[in-house]
Amino acid sequence: MFNKLQYISQGETAEKQLYNIHQALDAGCKWIQMRFKNQTFENRIILAEAVKNLCEEYLATFIVNDDVLLAHKIGADGVHLGLTDMNILAARAILGDTKIIGATANTFEDLLLQTKNGCDYIGLGPFQFTETKEKLSPILGAEGYVSILNKMKSENITTPVYAIGGITLENIESLMKTGVHGIAVSGMITKSLQKEKLVQQLNDKLHADVII
Numbered sequence: 305m306f307n308k309l310q311y312i313s314q315g316e317t318a319e320k321q322l323y324n325i326h327q328a329l330d331a332g333c334k335w336i337q338m339r340f341k342n343q344t345f346e347n348r349i350i351l352a353e354a355v356k357n358l359c360e361e362y363l364a365t366f367i368v369n370d371d372v373l374l375a376h377k378i379g380a381d382g383v384h385l386g387l388t389d390m391n392i393l394a395a396r397a398i399l400g401d402t403k404i405i406g407a408t409a410n411t412f413e414d415l416l417l418q419t420k421n422g423c424d425y426i427g428l429g430p431f432q433f434t435e436t437k438e439k440l441s442p443i444l445g446a447e448g449y450v451s452i453l454n455k456m457k458s459e460n461i462t463t464p465v466y467a468i469g470g471i472t473l474e475n476i477e478s479l480m481k482t483g484v485h486g487i488a489v490s491g492m493i494t495k496s497l498q499k500e501k502l503v504q505q506l507n508d509k510l511h512a513d514v515i516i
């Protein structure tokens with residue numbers, strides 16, 4: 305089963321991205337999503353090669369945001385695709401069955417479509433406002449997760465769901481009670497001055513027994 309904590313990278317330059325990813329790995333993150341927007345393919349491939357090597361060294365899973373061809377070219381562990389990115393079926397045809405394909409959902413209907421198309425996990429959000437992403441979809445809040453996760457249960461959909469968007473340490477207990485598998489975070493880890501302690505606290509909360 306997938307790690308319960310996914311770190312989504314930040315950084316305006318390749319150097320800053322690599323630094324932030326290295327710090328996250330040092331702090332104990334075992335799953336990295338490289339999210340490096342508005343860059344040339346060449347810049348992204350140079351960074352992706354370096355991140356791939358680093359993730360191999362740290363025995364961490366490495367997926368690429370948005371770009372199936374880049375993930376395929378460098379042999380990443382997978383991709384994360386949003387609602388306006390490449391379709392999951394097309395991505396699967398390129399990457400094959402052994403690679404991880406994550407898909408975004410903001411509604412139950414999105415989730416149904418993405419799971420029918422065979423994604424391996426869902427990134428469901430945003431949970432709350434975040435400055436990390438522009439043009440956010442409608443905010444779900446805890447109620448949104450309860451409603452969507454309950455519908456999933458009644459339809460017997462078992463694809464793991466990751467909560468995403470503005471998540472802080474204090475939100476994890478209530479989010480886990482909704483039935484999500486884990487969380488995907490960017491700002492909380494990138495900005496932390498005590499990353500190792502934070503990642504430990506996150507993992508403790510993500511792995512705590514949930515009393516519903």
Ligand SMILES: Cc1ncc(COP(=O)(O)OP(=O)(O)O)c(N)n1
Binds near residue numbers: 339407428437
């Ligand atoms: C785990 C996870 N969930 C959701 C997203 C958002 O993807 P997308 O909607 O394509 O937005 P961008 O990240 O591309 O701006 C994600 N990246 N990861």
Ligand SMILES: Cc1ncsc1CCOP(=O)(O)O
Binds near residue numbers: 312430471489491
């Ligand atoms: C990529 C993405 N998609 C929805 S919210 C988000 C950003 C998550 O970052 P943060 O944890 O800093 O809010």
Ligand SMILES: [Mg+2]
Binds near residue numbers: 369386
């Ligand atoms: Mg995207």
